[in-house]
Amino acid sequence: xxxxxxxxxxxxxxxxxxxxxxxxxxxxxxxxxxxxxxVDDMTKHWGGVAANIAFTLAKFGLRPKLxxxxxxxxxxxxxxxxxxxxxxxxxxxxxxxxxxxFFANTDDDNNQLAFFYGGAMNLARNYRITxxxxxxxxxVVISPNDPVAMVSLCDECRQHGTRFVYDPGQQxxxxxxxxxxxxxxxxxxxxxxxxxxxxxxxxxxxxxxDLREGVEIVVITESERGSKIYHADDIIxxxxxxxxxxxxxxxxGDAYRAGFIRGLSKxxxxxxxxxxxxxxxxxxxxxxxxxxxxxxxxxxxxxxRSLADDEGLLDCLLAAT
Numbered sequence: 001x002x003x004x005x006x007x008x009x010x011x012x013x014x015x016x017x018x019x020x021x022x023x024x025x026x027x028x029x030x031x032x033x034x035x036x037x038x039v040d041d042m043t044k045h046w047g048g049v050a051a052n053i054a055f056t057l058a059k060f061g062l063r064p065k066l067x068x069x070x071x072x073x074x075x076x077x078x079x080x081x082x083x084x085x086x087x088x089x090x091x092x093x094x095x096x097x098x099x100x101x102f103f104a105n106t107d108d109d110n111n112q113l114a115f116f117y118g119g120a121m122n123l124a125r126n127y128r129i130t131x132x133x134x135x136x137x138x139x140v141v142i143s144p145n146d147p148v149a150m151v152s153l154c155d156e157c158r159q160h161g162t163r164f165v166y167d168p169g170q171q172x173x174x175x176x177x178x179x180x181x182x183x184x185x186x187x188x189x190x191x192x193x194x195x196x197x198x199x200x201x202x203x204x205x206x207x208x209x210d211l212r213e214g215v216e217i218v219v220i221t222e223s224e225r226g227s228k229i230y231h232a233d234d235i236i237x238x239x240x241x242x243x244x245x246x247x248x249x250x251x252x253g254d255a256y257r258a259g260f261i262r263g264l265s266k267x268x269x270x271x272x273x274x275x276x277x278x279x280x281x282x283x284x285x286x287x288x289x290x291x292x293x294x295x296x297x298x299x300x301x302x303x304x305r306s307l308a309d310d311e312g313l314l315d316c317l318l319a320a321t
Contacts, residue, residue, distance in 0.1 A: 001265040002065070003057065004129065006153055007050030007143030007167075008121050009068040009077070009091065010100035012290060014250055015039040017107045037105055037113075045289035046077055047102050048121075049143040049169055051086075052251050052290045056258030056280055058085030060317065061297060062265065065090045067132060068145065071098040071120040080291075090132045094120050110249050114170070124149035129156055136162045139188075141261065143254075144169040147179060154183050163188040166215075167257060172196045177203035184215060189264075191219040191257055217270065221256060223249075226278065229270050238274040241307055243285040251290025256281040266316045276314075279304050 017037045024035055046055075050068050057064040065087045070077070072095040078088050100121040104114040125148035129140065142153050142164055150171065157164040166187040168175060175183070181204050184190055190211060192200065197220050201207060208230070211218050218230040229236040259280030263273030279300065283293040295303075301314045 001062075001139060002137040003062060003139045003141065003261065003265070004065045004067055004090065004133065004137040005050045005054045005057070005141045005143065006067040006129075006149075007053075007141070007145040008048035008100055008102075008116075009051045009066070009070050009074075010048035010102045010116070010119075010121070011077075012045040012047030012102045012104065012250065013042060014045060014248060014288060015042045015103075015105040016248075017105050019107060020109050021107045021111050021113060022109070039105060043288060046080055046291045047251070047289075048100060049167070049254055050141070050145070051077075051081065052254035053141060053143060053258045053261075054086045055081065055084060055291045056255045056284075056293075057262060059293075059295065060258065060262040062262065063087050065133070065137065067091065067127075067129070069094055069120045069124045069127065070100075071095070074099050084291075092124075092127055092132070094123055097123070104250055106248060106250070110246060112249065116170070118146065122146050125152060129153065129160075129162075136160045138163065139261070139265075140164040141167060141257070142183070143167040143257075144171040147171060147174050150175070151179050151182055154186070158186040165189045165191060165257075165261065167191050168200075169196065169253070172199040172203070175203075177205070180204050181206070184211065187215050189217040189219065190215045191221070191260070193221045193223070193253060219260065219274070221253060227256070227274050229274055231270055236271045236274065238271060238278055241275075241279045241282045243282045246285050248288040249285060252281040252284045254290060255284035255293065262317070268313055268316070272310060272313060275304070275308055275310075279307070 054064045054066045067090045069092045097120045100119040101117045106112045124146040166183045221227040226239040256277035259277035260273045263276045
């Protein structure tokens with residue numbers, strides 16, 4: 001299955017705050033807020049939602065194409081991704097700007113405050129899938145990106161009859177109700193976390209039933225509570241796999257999506273797809289950084305089978321892709 005992953009490609013600056021954000025917010029003074037959090041450490045990592053998803057898809061044996069706009073500082077990052085099996089021939093480099101940057105501060109309760117500088121990503125609206133590939137891929141992932149680009153990419157997929165996964169992520173805060181409605185329309189799968197789903201309901205006027213009626217597969221993740229998959233008349237509940245430790249939550253959702261998509265590419269049952277995603281997310285939780293989790297497919301299958309019964313179906317991951 002040829003998969004094109006579109007969206008943000010960024011550098012991540014990850015910080016840890018030794019305390020709880022909640023203790024520093026005064027509800028009656030939020031209109032007059034001025035806060036500064038002194039952090040203990042900061043690390044710089046490869047990141048961006050599309051790049052994160054592509055990275056983990058490559059770990060599962062696929063060679064996904066990555067589509068996004070980057071700046072003149074992308075050289076080392078390109079070599080990193082290509083060296084790990086991601087096809088970066090479809091990345092558009094714009095030398096007049098810098099690559100996007102993500103700044104995230106996580107507290108002891110694993111709550112997170114995040115800020116994103118668009119940089120080159122803001123120019124993604126100028127490019128279409130047909131500008132970079134000669135034929136439409138089997139599946140397009142539309143993840144957080146320049147909002148205009150996201151709408152355009154959804155329109156293009158509908159125009160060509162290309163299956164697409166709509167993953168608006170943190171861009172639900174920027175996307176207007178009509179833009180979110182256009183994103184959902186015609187999607188093969190919509191995947192969001194429980195908070196993002198609430199924002200979509202509020203902005204679009206849709207209910208969960210409305211989403212289920214118009215989308216073949218709706219996936220709503222609920223952090224440590226697992227995820228729910230809505231397909232036809234079925235509601236499939238999948239538990240999260242416990243991590244050995246939580247080093248940083250950033251990127252766990254991206255790893256989940258990659259695992260789920262890999263399961264789909266093998267036409268596995270939806271529950272097993274979500275379980276692959278859940279364990280993939282667990283690997284990401286156990287390290288700092290969104291592209292630092294490591295596993296071989298043999299290790300992944302062995303760990304999975306120590307936690308759940310796949311009825312032998314995961315043997316397909318060990319076969320040649």
